[in-house]
Amino acid sequence: MKKNRQQRVIIGLFLLLIFGTTAANLLTPTKAFSDRENRNLAQMPELSPESYFSGEFAKDYESYITDQFVGRDQWIGVKTAVERATGKQESNDIYFAKDGYLIEKHTGSFTGAVAERNISCLAAFMEEMQETYGKGHATAIIAPNAVKLLEDKLPPYASPYDEDIYLDRIAEALPEGTWFDSEAVLRKHTDQQLYYRTDHHWTTRAAHYVYEAWVRERELSSLYISGYEEETVTEKFQGTIEAKVGGDVGYDSIQIFRPKVEYPYTLVYNRRETKKDLYDWDALEKKDKYALFFGGNQPIIEGTIENGSDRRLLVIKDSYAHCFLPFAFQDFSQVDFVDLRYFNESLREFMEKKDYTDILFLYNASGFAEDPSVAKLAQ
């Protein structure tokens, strides 16, 4: 009789777990968007004979119930906690590094076919740009990722792919005078916070160091760091890496650098919308606070600045450029920037219509190595 009671309790618990979790899932309303992961969540797929027999429905339905699983963020936090408790120094390709840094490992990013092809694409493009715009007027900056620059903070004996090997190969492939070594600049400042702890971007400060060094090398006049006022705009930033591991990982703050002398500017977003402020202050109320700069990724933004400069810059970039570009507003009267991932026009035709004096290609290393749209440089 006693034995029987024990079995009933075990069965009861099991049924409670299975049916309880199922019920909780069915009763929770479907969400359209995950702020944390910054992506649309899968929705209930449509059932039709075609979608069923092709297996499409099954696949989509499984993504739907996994994406919509009740308490998804907490479950992922539990997983990370277990992982850390068992002595693992990484989870989902992210290192739990010193001082609260979460550092992406970028496994496989630099050894794929895209990484290979992008080097030759960029080399051909820079060759052409230097010919068109003259020596010293075409620059490529590929910023190293945290995993390279903060290698001292990695767990002991961690040996991720050495980004330097890849960066050196790019530097070698590019025509002379077009490569700007941002890593060397950042190395001098490793006592400062150069990367966010919870996000894959570099900080505004890191971007500033690189910008300063670049314009100095190019002999453009520029304000020095004393010419800006640093302002912390939020201390509640949790970026893209945090979303992948969950749990209690702390917050970052975002700084902006306001020039002491600010020139008026006009920004045209995607040929439609005109703005007078490069900062999208609403973003600070949302999860993706890095979108403070220019409202996040945009296909094309054209900026006209009333600073009397006779130099006009086109930047082909990824999101590492977002905190870098405001500095260029001091030295160029025109700053346009194109994101190849979303820009669907011919780059050549676009450039011919405009009268640029300088071209800058600015990406982060892993972003560059993984981005198939770099091939659009040939168009």
Added chain:
Amino acid sequence: MVFSSILFMFRFLPVVLLLYFIAPRKIRNVILFLFSLFFYAWGEPKYVFLMLFSITMDYTIGQAIDRFKKDGHRKRAKAALLVSIAVNLGILAFFKYADFIVGSVNSLFGTAFPLPGIPLPIGISFFTFQTMSYTIDVYRGATKVQKKWINYGTYVSMFPQLIAGPIVQYKTIAEQMMQKDRENIDDFACGVQRFMAGVGKKVLLANNIGLLCDTVLAMPMGNVPVATAWLGALAYTFQIYFDFSGYSDMAIGLGKMFGFHFLENFEHPYIARSITEFWRRWHISLSSWFREYVYIPLGGNRHGALKQVRNIFIVWMLTGIWHGAHWNYVLWGVYYGVFLILEKFVLGKWVKKLPGWLQNLYTLLIVVVGWVIFKCEDFSLAGQWLRAMFGANGAGFFNSETIYLLYNYALLLFVLILGSTSLPKRWGERLLNCFREGGTVQTLLKCAFCAGIFVISVAYLVDASYNPFLYFRF
């Protein structure tokens, strides 16, 4: 559909449990049959018709054999059996081995026949073997004929064992299939614990050590030092055992919930002290199938040593190729055939004289090297991996990455080593025996075990982009 998924645990299982247990006993087999078909059809609906064809054919042939035997037509019964075997093997050859056969012909004769490229029906190797065991046993008189198509269909398609075994022979569950009161609380509670143990083995142990194996395999094998190469091979050794035996545990547990008793499929294979013993402990349902339906009918060991060697080779070639349509599986099977023959005629006596731990080491060495062959469909990768393991690539003994991987996986490896022995089971029983049988403490311990695995496993499943299932290919 796999058991270790959100879909199975929180959609399929609750619905099937609910409908099965509120249904009157008479129609429970029908419900199990329908749900099993749905389970099989999930994601790949066309092949459900192949399975229904296979079920109907062997059901009909079973009836025919029974009729012929009763009427004294032995030859006709035999002919019917041969038809069943031929069609089953034909289905297997066509759906599983067509590409392999054509590809091998092409490379042997330099021809260029196009590969048929037929997608593999899930679990085909399992259910064709089950249906064959039925017609053969009916012919031999080892089991009674099944009169109802539904019951036969339920046996073949039964979702707990459908896609990855164990290979349940019809005679094992023939009686349970007809039994009116097969489900009971004892079995259900037992099944729950067994199922949760299996989930933990698969999701927490196998998947995680699989990451280590993948990490090592992602390195350029020519530069991998000895210790790292071994770490990768050991990781795969553990992954495949905990993956597969975890799946068998889930299958046996689910079977018990519905009142079916499948035979055990694994008995701590890695503590074996010889290769012969290893194969008595590994994937038992497969080796017994081959022994019963191939090795013994071929004459087994009853016609002299030469015939026995021949028979062992045939069985192990087949065992190898059963695991997948690639030459590495054939090599892997033959590799075991060679060691089994060696043990039988030469090595066996010597191995027995070694100290116990050396016997273990000898066995494990052969098994681990075997898994390297098994894992690599590409022979050159297997070659590089083995060269790395034995230091032939000149990449040294270890490097900083080895240390990193070691301390990252130290705890998991320790758990896996322990979990490969019978110690956890014995310790668990001893712990439970400290308390009153059926008492509160015992109940709490068992509940904590189930709930703990449940919570952590669900966390991994929700997170998991990483939930591959190894035995899908077979």
